[in-house]
Structure formats: C-alpha cells, structure tokens
Amino acid sequence: MYKVMVVDDEKPARETLNYLIDWEKTSFVIVDSAKNGKEALDKYIKYKPDLIITDIQMPVMDGLEFIREVRMLKRNQKFVILSCHENFYYAKEAIKLGASDYLLKDLLTSNDLYELLEKVKRELEEEKEKFTNYNKVVFDTSDYNYKEELKNIALKSLTFENMTMEEMNNYIDKFNLNFRTSYFLVLCIFIDDYKKLTEEMKYTELKIFNYQIKKIINESIDGYFGGECFYNENGQFVAIVCLESITSQLKFYADSHTICQRIRKGMTKYMDLKLTIGVSESFHDLKNINKYYNEALNAAKLRIFMGKGKTIFYNTNIAKVSNIDMGALDKKLDELKELIDKSDIEKTKKEVEVLYNNNLSGFMQYNYLKYINSCLFNIIMENCKEHGINYIDLFECNYLPVEKPDEFETVQEICEWFSQILVKMINLQLNKDDKKYSFRIKEAIEYIEKNYNKDISLEEISDEIGLHKGYLCRLFKQETGVNITDYIINYRIEKAKKLIVTTNDKLYEIAEKVGFSNAQYFSLKFRKITGKTPIEYRESSNIRKAGNI
Structure with a gap:
C-alpha cells in the first residue's frame, strides 16, 4: 500500500x-x-x-x-x-x-x-x-573487489604521476586498460550537489554510490570508442575517452558532445543525477595526460559562473578565466558581510568598488560579473530577513529585483547602484535595530533566548507573557518584521554557527543543543538560511582559520 x-x-x-x-x-x-x-x-x-x-x-x-x-x-x-x-x-x-x-x-x-x-x-x-x-x-557490486581498487589506483597514477611511456604501457597491459586508439580526450565529470546527496551516507554506502556512477560512465564510453573512468575526489570522476582520428575540429566537437550525451542519458535513466562535464582538447598520446586533465578540470570549474548541468569545452578564453582566485573572492565577500554587520558605510562602499574593480571586458568576464551580482543580492536578501527589512522600503517594489543590473550600460553604473542599495539597507537596519519593542514583545524575545534549546511552542510563549497566541503572532510580526517561528529558527541557527566554529561537537549533537529534535531538519534549515550545509560551513571556517584563502 x-x-x-x-x-x-x-x-x-x-x-x-x-x-x-x-x-x-x-x-x-x-x-x-x-x-x-x-x-x-x-x-x-x-x-x-x-x-x-x-x-x-x-x-x-x-x-x-x-x-x-x-x-x-x-x-x-x-x-x-x-x-x-x-x-x-x-x-x-x-x-x-x-x-x-x-x-x-x-x-x-x-x-x-x-x-x-x-x-x-x-x-x-x-x-x-x-x-x-x-x-x-x-547495483550488481559483486565485481567491486580488490582488483577494481588496484585499477582505480593505476588510472590515478597514469593521470597524476610523471611516468615514462614505457611505464604507462606496462600499466596499460598489466591492468588491461581499454585504450585501443591513438587519440583521446579527458572528461572531468562533477556530480552536481554531490555533498548534499552524500552527506547522510555511511562509508560503505558512499563507496557503492561512487562505484555505481563510475560503472555507468564506463558503460557509456564503452559503447562508443572505449576508454576508462576513475573516481578522484569530492564528487569528481575522470574519464579518459578514446577517439577516432580527428579530421576536423567540428568532428571533435560532435564526437565529444555525443559521448557526453550518452553519459548524461545513462545517469538520468539509472540514478537521476545531474552532471557538469569539463572537456579537454583532443590529444595524440597519453604522455601529457596530466595537462589535458587540468584543461578538463579548469573547464568544469566554470560551473560557478555558467551554472550547473552543462558541458563546458576548454579553450583559451576559459584558460584566462580559470586564473581568477575564487578563495580571495570569497574572502572579499565575507569581509563585505562583516562591514555591513558593523554598519560601516564608507568601508562598505569601498569594498563594493574593489569587487567591481576588475577588467570585465569579454564574455567570460561577463559571467564573473553575473556571479558578483548574484552574491550581492544574496547578502541583501539575508540581511533583509535578519533585520526584518521589507523589499518595498529598500527597492520600492515588493520583490528582489534581480533583473535591475541588466538595465545599466556600464559596470560603474552597476557598482554605484549596489553601493546605494547597501548604504540604504544599512540605514534601514540601524533604524530597525534601534526600535524600542513593546514590553510584551521584549518578554517574548527574552523567553525565546533563554529557552531556545528546548522544544518551545507558541502556546508556551503566549502563556508565559499572558497574551492570546493570535494577538501575540500579529504583534510580534508587526514589531520585529518576522514571525515567531522564523525568529526562533534564526536564533537557533546563529547559536549553531558559533558551536560549529568553536567546538568539535558532532553535527547531530549541535542540533540537539540548539533545540532541533531532528538532525536532518536542522541541516535543511541551516542550508536554507546560510546557503551552506553545516559541514560546508565548518570546512570554510577551518580554511579561514588556517589562513589558506
């Protein structure tokens, strides 16, 4: 049933x-x-x-x-x-x-x-x-054995180690690798949303999950000209694909596209997974395979600009964009958030100018611009939610106008518009934060902040402060800009963020400490509010602490 x-x-x-x-x-x-x-x-x-x-x-x-x-x-x-x-x-x-x-x-x-x-x-x-x-x-994993692990190691050695052709040929013969042509390309295949899909998996489940993906990729390329696939790390699979002799660039693109479509079709049919695929240039022998792996990897990394679920071919334009330091960019965005939280208007304006102070001419730089725009909109959205700022007060419309930057003709105009909006938002949040809540709402907030780690309900709060729950809901939303449920969840997430950064507690333990009875629901709300899973938030915090950004 x-x-x-x-x-x-x-x-x-x-x-x-x-x-x-x-x-x-x-x-x-x-x-x-x-x-x-x-x-x-x-x-x-x-x-x-x-x-x-x-x-x-x-x-x-x-x-x-x-x-x-x-x-x-x-x-x-x-x-x-x-x-x-x-x-x-x-x-x-x-x-x-x-x-x-x-x-x-x-x-x-x-x-x-x-x-x-x-x-x-x-x-x-x-x-x-x-x-x-x-x-x-x-799901037939009976052939997933020690020999398969050795084959995976051999393919990694071919790709990442500086081997002679004689050593490579020995590996190919020893492990019976399916490289029966003289022309190749490398595909760097990322499973979109891999962390989200696998964060609840146990070690054995994850091992089987990765093996199943690899098997589908291998079967897809075997049905064409052949090749081999191995799992590298963090949802990244590498396929070394055999090609017929390349008579023209058009034929290369046609063959590459067909192979990628075969892989996508198999992955959709059996696992309902979405992929981003980076495609290297074609090459004649395996001696320089690491170079072509890096081409495919750099192409695939551009999903941050171009969006997920795409096939991205390597070329010289992509090579230029791949040099953008994403770690430094993320650090700048984090610094901007801190300045907004401190209500430092002058430094906020300067930080926005720094973000846009790049040579943004050309198509791929345009995608960089789009990325910066979307990051700033995300910062604005989070701050409006946190401080109860209505879009109508900030933008003079009741929605987030993500199409607004497209109306401007120059980068300077976009930069000035975002600066004006951020300054206006800081002033609005200062007014909101300075607002004196009524005695009853102060009581409600104090009760929430003292009992957030318990399973508190609207009925408990209304009984505690002596107001009917319907009236309390209306008054709370009217004065704070958010409903009581959202206020409690946001407060719990803020407490969780501090515990994630300052302790080594397991995530389910943190969930319990801040009042969530279910770790899965905690992860869902955390990701919705912060834009990252708890695991991703901890990892990014550790990176910043180590000073490696």
Missing part, C-alpha cells in the same frame, strides 16, 4: 478526504494529517509518505513553501494541491514545483479522487520499475 499524508489547516477538509471514497478499494492509505506545512514537515521525516495532498494557504508555513522544503529532502516526492483558490498564480507555481495535479475543494468528487489516485499510482509504479531496472544494471 502507498502511504498518503493530508495537509490542511481546516479540520473538515482533512476529514472530508477520509470519507469521500472507500480507501480500501485503492492502493493507498492515509497514514497521518497535519494542519500546516511545519507540522507536516516534522511528520514527513517520520512517515515518508508516497503521496502528499496539501492545501496552499495555511498559517506558519504555506503549501508552496512546504513543497519547496520537501523537494530538498526528496526531489521526486509526489504532491497534489487541493485548494479553494481558483487562482492562476497558485496553479502556475504548483506546476513549477512539480505537483501531479491541482484540484479545487468545492468541485472535488469521489470519481475525481479515484482517478487522481490511479494516475499517481501509475507514476509511482513507473518510478518503481525504473528503480528495479537500476538495481539490475547498476
């Missing part, structure tokens, strides 16, 4: 679904219900339902936000929107988020529900069949 969860703030709506049809005649069973997205998210981790039927407008966390949160935990989760809103915007957003259907409460009949469940059942069975095929083709 497939499990169903119903999410709706109206109890009659939840109950209606129970008796509208005879659930025993279907392949589904309702395992639980929830009255808002936050409650449903907590229960989702416990029940892992196959189908979620959810309303859109709900208190605390609405249906669309709930879907986005769950998508971060499981990309192919099945959703059905059941709403009283016949609104094109909601329908459009539901489709963008991958909902299976959008139904109106008042018009829902038993036949509609039966048909819907049958449709979702077919989708689930198709996915199950896909997963079964994946098991048959990929």
